[in-house]
Amino acid sequence: ASVGLAQAAERPADVPEGMGALPASVPVPADNPMTPAKVELGKQLYLDPALSKSGNISCNSCHNLGSWGVDNQVRSIGHKWQRGGRNAPTSFNAAFWSTQFWDGRAPQLEDQAKGPPMNPVEMADDTEAQLVARLQEAGYGPEFDKVFGKNGLSFNNMAKAIGAFERTLLTPDAPFDRYVRGEGDISAAAKRGMKKVDDIGCTSCHSGPLFTNNTFQQFNYGTDTGREAVTGKHDDDHYFRVQSWRNVAMTAPYFHDGSVKTLSEAVRIMARVQLGTKLSDADVADIVAFLKTLTGTPPSVTYPVFPRPAGHALNWMD
Amino acid sequence: ASVGLAQAAERPADVPEGMGALPASVPVPADNPMTPAKVELGKQLYLDPALSKSGNISCNSCHNLGSWGVDNQVRSIGHKWQRGGRNAPTSFNAAFWSTQFWDGRAPQLEDQAKGPPMNPVEMADDTEAQLVARLQEAGYGPEFDKVFGKNGLSFNNMAKAIGAFERTLLTPDAPFDRYVRGEGDISAAAKRGMKKVDDIGCTSCHSGPLFTNNTFQQFNYGTDTGREAVTGKHDDDHYFRVQSWRNVAMTAPYFHDGSVKTLSEAVRIMARVQLGTKLSDADVADIVAFLKTLTGTPPSVTYPVFPRPAGHALNWMD
Ligand code: HEC
Ligand code: HEC
Ligand code: HEC
Ligand code: HEC
Ligand SMILES: [Ca+2]
Ligand SMILES: [Ca+2]
Incomplete structure (x- = not known):
């Protein structure tokens, strides 16, 4: 047969x-067109633990590209080994959902991506400015500028790049x-x-x-x-x-x-x-x-190299 | 000029x-020849948090392929957010060192790779058998068999595959x-x-x-x-x-x-x-x-897909 x-x-x-x-193909918001450079930047950000205050936690910690965009934990492990309140849904195909989070509290991927960095039980950054400063020090500035134009490094644009990358996780x-x-x-x-x-x-x-x-x-x-x-x-x-x-x-x-x-x-x-x-x-x-039979083919991703300062470490905090 | x-x-x-x-090229031990399948298996194991008791920590947590084989922490963060006693050296080019660890307590990469899984402040597995059982349940059995022959999944062979992969991190x-x-x-x-x-x-x-x-x-x-x-x-x-x-x-x-x-x-x-x-x-x-001027070109690595059981989660423990 x-x-x-x-x-x-x-x-x-x-x-x-x-x-x-x-x-x-997935719906793409008019104000965040996908470009190869933006997707590449989003991939770096998705995998980079420098998004977290401790330098230890990335999006990939809870949405591992090697295990179908999840961590298979009951409730994910975040900053200082704290457990969050809910199970981590997969980032794979999330670009197709009408809203993000179990309760739909984020309208789209760009809004969602602003949550975890500021969440005290996830990446635990104290302020958006603290996170942006760390990305700046890591050396992300020129990469953001290439994608978003002069002074491109901002919390908003970080979320845009991550959203663009996630739209490739089909x-x-x-x-x-x-x-x-x-x-x-x-x-x-x-x-x-x-x-x-x-x-x-x-x-x-x-x-x-x-x-x-x-x-x-x-x-x-x-x-x-x-x-x-x-x-x-x-x-x-x-x-x-x-x-x-x-x-x-x-x-x-x-x-x-x-x-x-x-x-x-x-x-x-x-x-x-x-x-x-x-x-x-x-x-x-x-x-x-x-x-x-609904298990598909995971996206093929080349591991990125994160920008890092030469000769000194970033200032992780606990 | x-x-x-x-x-x-x-x-x-x-x-x-x-x-x-x-x-x-690097020295390769006679009893662990490199093959593409072994290197691929070693890559999965290196990146897979299923090597840790909690399901949260991989070799890559402390030796991130995106940040030159290190975590840039003073002392790495391990199981339950414990800090180890020493700074994590890079896994890049480690294949060239005469011994492994700051104090040289492991003769070669294969010996070294057996340390972290059993280290209570790193991956915290209680016994080798516990780890091997988890890898079995994850579905690593057939992959080990392909590389090492029948009943190939063992703690020793895990270390061999990881060692073979690390010899590509030049x-x-x-x-x-x-x-x-x-x-x-x-x-x-x-x-x-x-x-x-x-x-x-x-x-x-x-x-x-x-x-x-x-x-x-x-x-x-x-x-x-x-x-x-x-x-x-x-x-x-x-x-x-x-x-x-x-x-x-x-x-x-x-x-x-x-x-x-x-x-x-x-x-x-x-x-x-x-x-x-x-x-x-x-x-x-x-x-x-x-x-x-001694900063080289990092290895290009395609993110692997880890074996995972269909329809149920692995039994992580804290
Ligand atoms: C410490 C664990 C953790 C980290 C780090 C984390 N997430 Fe999540 N993620 C979760 C959990 C838990 C939820 C569900 C929360 C809820 O619904 O209230 C979630 C939800 C999501 C969703 C919604 C999917 C859906 O089906 O609704 C997306 C997309 C997502 N995360 C992407 C990301 C991105 C991008 C990052 C990094 C910027 C990130 N996550 C960092 C645990 C994490
Ligand atoms: C009235 C709407 C509705 C119907 C009918 C329904 N579901 Fe669901 N399903 C949901 C919702 C809402 C969720 C999310 C549950 C949650 O918040 O945990 C869900 C979740 C699930 C999940 C878990 C997904 C996950 O990732 O955790 C499975 C599996 C599932 N449904 C299968 C089924 C099957 C099989 C049937 C029929 C026997 C069914 N559903 C009927 C609304 C429905
Ligand atoms: C929780 C952090 C952590 C984890 C997980 C971890 N390492 Fe390490 N690694 C370290 C630290 C710290 C050292 C140095 C320890 C010492 O010298 O006593 C080290 C040393 C090494 C060395 C020696 C390098 C040199 O220059 O001597 C290699 C190679 C290595 N690790 C590879 C691995 C592999 C492979 C795994 C997974 C099986 C792994 N590490 C898991 C933190 C970690
Ligand atoms: C007598 C032997 C010896 C001499 C001479 C020596 N070093 Fe070292 N070097 C070492 C040892 C041993 C270490 C490891 C130190 C440790 O355990 O932290 C090291 C570590 C280093 C490190 C840190 C590497 C790291 O990853 O943390 C740097 C940088 C360095 N040496 C540079 C130099 C420079 C520059 C000189 C000359 C001014 C020099 N060394 C002279 C033995 C030496
Ligand atoms: Ca789930
Ligand atoms: Ca160091």
């Missing part, structure tokens, strides 16, 4: 309406994507899972090629009130952005509190809490087999 | 005898190397510094193309007894391996205790403690200018 499909190169009839391959060509394009096959179990999630209504929220409709939905689980703290509206109590299923097999543990160790348990809980359904073990196994 | 030299492509007459370009083509090969020029100040270090005797210890004679020498500075603790001989009190000058401008802060912030101060102290000489400010500036 797989050979036949590969030759036909057309969408198999059993793929439910709405599902599709990962889009090849994971195309998952087995499901190849299947839907008629280029490869997936297992019989995965096909049953694909039908099941459509039949029972998972795809009312986890819809489309991203397997999220990018809306906020109530998830009555745990003590975190989610979006209520952002909007101040009690109606938003326990609302969270619908998480994408893209690479979900590689981003354990699960849910905003990282409380669930396995994907099968997360599926069971979703069925119960969101749909009032108790799934059979066979159904859970099929759905998990399908979710595993 | 620089054009003439570049055309002549011969060794300039002013380069002191013994000095030379970084060797193009930094050729420093401005000095291009100068000595007649391919480029260095500044007049650097040339004066080059002559000075030879005249006053720095190069009795910092000799040859590596700018270390790879011996242990007494350095009566600080409270660390150095090699005495390794050999148990009082004669070795305050003996340390002569540090290479390769990339030394990028590896601040200085000395085994990281107590010195600037390269010029380190030069002043060396002259005083090792040679009983007080250098003029001009001499110090010239020597620093010369040392800066």
